[in-house]
Amino acid sequence: MTNNLLVVDNLRVAYGGQGVEKPDWSIDGVSFTLKAGERLGFVGESGCGKSTLGRASMRLLPPSVKVEGQVWFNGESVFEFDKKRLRQFRGEAIALVFQDPMTRLDPLMTIGEHCIETLQAHQPQLSRAQAKEKAIATLEAVRIPADRWSQFPHEFSGGMRQRVAIALALLLDPKLLVADEPTTSLDVTVAAEILQELTRLCSDRNLALILISHDLALVGEYCDRVAVMNEGQLVEVGPTGQILTQPEAPYTRSLLASALHVQKVDESPEVEQETEPSPAILQVRDLKQHFSLESGFLQQLLKREKAVIKAVDGVNFDLYGGETLGLVGESGCGKSTLSRTILQLMRPTAGTVQFLGTELTQQSERSLRSLRRQMQMIFQDPLACLNPLMKIGESIGDPLIVHRLATKAAAKQQVLQLLERVGLTPVEMYYERYPRELSGGQQQRVAIARALITHPQLVVCDEPVSMLDATVQTQVLELMRVLKAEFNLTYLFITHDLWVARFFCDRIAVMNQGKIVELKPTEALFTAPENAYTQKLLQAAPLLAKSPDIS
Numbered sequence: 132m133t134n135n136l137l138v139v140d141n142l143r144v145a146y147g148g149q150g151v152e153k154p155d156w157s158i159d160g161v162s163f164t165l166k167a168g169e170r171l172g173f174v175g176e177s178g179c180g181k182s183t184l185g186r187a188s189m190r191l192l193p194p195s196v197k198v199e200g201q202v203w204f205n206g207e208s209v210f211e212f213d214k215k216r217l218r219q220f221r222g223e224a225i226a227l228v229f230q231d232p233m234t235r236l237d238p239l240m241t242i243g244e245h246c247i248e249t250l251q252a253h254q255p256q257l258s259r260a261q262a263k264e265k266a267i268a269t270l271e272a273v274r275i276p277a278d279r280w281s282q283f284p285h286e287f288s289g290g291m292r293q294r295v296a297i298a299l300a301l302l303l304d305p306k307l308l309v310a311d312e313p314t315t316s317l318d319v320t321v322a323a324e325i326l327q328e329l330t331r332l333c334s335d336r337n338l339a340l341i342l343i344s345h346d347l348a349l350v351g352e353y354c355d356r357v358a359v360m361n362e363g364q365l366v367e368v369g370p371t372g373q374i375l376t377q378p379e380a381p382y383t384r385s386l387l388a389s390a391l392h393v394q395k396v397d398e399s400p401e402v403e404q405e406t407e408p409s410p411a412i413l414q415v416r417d418l419k420q421h422f423s424l425e426s427g428f429l430q431q432l433l434k435r436e437k438a439v440i441k442a443v444d445g446v447n448f449d450l451y452g453g454e455t456l457g458l459v460g461e462s463g464c465g466k467s468t469l470s471r472t473i474l475q476l477m478r479p480t481a482g483t484v485q486f487l488g489t490e491l492t493q494q495s496e497r498s499l500r501s502l503r504r505q506m507q508m509i510f511q512d513p514l515a516c517l518n519p520l521m522k523i524g525e526s527i528g529d530p531l532i533v534h535r536l537a538t539k540a541a542a543k544q545q546v547l548q549l550l551e552r553v554g555l556t557p558v559e560m561y562y563e564r565y566p567r568e569l570s571g572g573q574q575q576r577v578a579i580a581r582a583l584i585t586h587p588q589l590v591v592c593d594e595p596v597s598m599l600d601a602t603v604q605t606q607v608l609e610l611m612r613v614l615k616a617e618f619n620l621t622y623l624f625i626t627h628d629l630w631v632a633r634f635f636c637d638r639i640a641v642m643n644q645g646k647i648v649e650l651k652p653t654e655a656l657f658t659a660p661e662n663a664y665t666q667k668l669l670q671a672a673p674l675l676a677k678s679p680d681i682s
């Protein structure tokens with residue numbers, strides 16, 4: 132035990148299990164060890180217990196949760212720490228990096244104030260000047276310059292906010308970092324930068340890392356060992372190369388098969404017969420969406436012009452009936468702003484958008500409301516479009532009532548039919564459930580059903596599978612493919628996952644700094660990218676190597 136930094140022995144966790152004779156174990160008998168400087172990746176489907184395991188090891192679970200087993204850190208029993216020792220343990224010995232850095236950052240505090248508060252809470256003997264000196268050094272270690280000390284979280288990009296979260300975790304020089312899905316919401320280039328930064332810091336500081344992720348390729352690239360979890364149990368653990376090429380557990384094989392299915396490339400495609408192209412249902416010409424920043428008092432006094440952010444800057448493309456056009460690029464490049472501008476959820480600064488021959492930019496709000504039944508959207512987070520107080524059936528049927536397309540009785544029948552079509556059966560049971568009672572994959576199926584209930588022609592998909600694990604991601608993508616043919620849909624598919632884009636899209640447009648820098652058929656883009664930025668994106672995307680032992 133003394134050779135290991137962390138030892139988890141027969142850990143069991145049950146939510147609401149206190150006082151229950153036979154609790155339902157979310158984690159059931161998990162044991163593993165971790166050495167100083169070692170990087171261990173935990174993978175598995177949503178709900179398998181990965182995040183619970185990390186929080187249980189830090190004693191971050193509420194008192195109502197029943198916990199059994201032991202967690203040893205440097206030979207000490209974590210479960211026997213008193214409040215004072217536990218407070219030191221969290222931050223000084225082990226630190227946590229969350230998926231969404233905004234859950235860690237106070238929007239009313241500057242980055243500098245966050246750092247000072249953390250240091251002085253644990254090291255009150257430091258003067259403010261000493262704390263600032265140490266904080267600036269730590270920020271610079273994660274590539275955040277000192278001149279951003281006085282800025283607020285909203286003034287940072289997603290990638291930079293995650294760097295701030297990592298800096299806060301490193302301030303107290305911990306021995307172990309638990310990173311819970313730290314790159315899920317980030318594009319491939321920023322994700323690569325964050326993981327390269329983490330692995331460099333692990334090497335420089337002899338820092339152990341537990342990386343919790345549903346991205347097998349990412350774990351394979353940055354971890355020494357991989358632990359596979361399923362339904363609260365550890366089904367397999369071993370060196371990364373062995374687990375990803377010669378897995379023993381059937382569950383690991385199925386998980387890898389799902390991930391490889393998305394990355395699969397047909398090496399001998401059939402020669403397609405030339406057909407008459409479908410007419411363009413969407414035509415975007417010189418579309419711009421510019422935002423003016425409010426100027427300060429001094430700037431107004433000097434009559435300086437307001438600074439302008441060109442989120443979408445002269446975009447042109449056609450989208451043809453029945454195709455799937457992928458839109459890829461880094462966070463902040465303008466992808467989501469472009470989609471919202473196309474749908475006129477944001478009125479453009481300039482340019483035109485023609486949908487089925489109608490110029491959308493010239494339509495009144497009333498006319499747009501009628502047209503939107505033909506243009507629907509699937510969001511990254513399905514809970515963003517589902518009312519938590521409405522039953523699933525009511526949420527799906529609501530657009531029919533809003534657009535006066537059906538009576539309540541007729542709407543219910545259509546909803547039940549669509550629930551069966553998206554695989555949510557028994558339909559009567561799912562009709563009565565609430566969003567929080569469903570898994571992430573089930574919630575996304577509901578969001579898809581809600582988007583399709585009005586029988587639209589165009590569906591804009593904004594990162595619809597980025598929050599899902601490999602198995603559920605594959606299931607949802609295959610479902611969307613089948614529904615595309617069945618409902619005669621056209622997709623504008625926004626994603627930061629290049630392998631998902633390759634798997635799902637007919638053509639791909641690459642966006643950078645508000646402009647489309649390259650647009651090609653999918654295979655042509657992947658095999659012969661011309662733009663330097665496209666090449667950079669492709670090089671940053673982690674890839675699983677298929678082995679004959681995975682099938």
